[in-house]
Amino acid sequence: MNNVIKKVTSYILISLVLIFTILAILAIWDVISMEDVIRKILTSLFVIFISSVVVLFIFAVLIRDNEPIDKN
Numbered sequence: 001m002n003n004v005i006k007k008v009t010s011y012i013l014i015s016l017v018l019i020f021t022i023l024a025i026l027a028i029w030d031v032i033s034m035e036d037v038i039r040k041i042l043t044s045l046f047v048i049f050i051s052s053v054v055v056l057f058i059f060a061v062l063i064r065d066n067e068p069i070d071k072n
Contacts (some may be wrong), residue, residue: 027034
């Protein structure tokens with residue numbers, strides 16, 4: 001299970017690097033306006049951050065497993 005999470009995370013990070021590289025190249029060649037792209041990227045990252053904080057709160061507070069850990 002842990003190995004699968006590492007692979008999925010790796011593929012997501014690789015795809016993000018490729019997307020940012022393509023955006024940077026398009027901005028260098030003046031195909032797109034970089035100011036609009038940066039604003040949209042930062043806004044999107046902020047929304048993802050807020051949603052992850054809410055999900056973390058739900059898992060940590062509401063779905064917390066209160067059973068004691070059995071130590072043998």
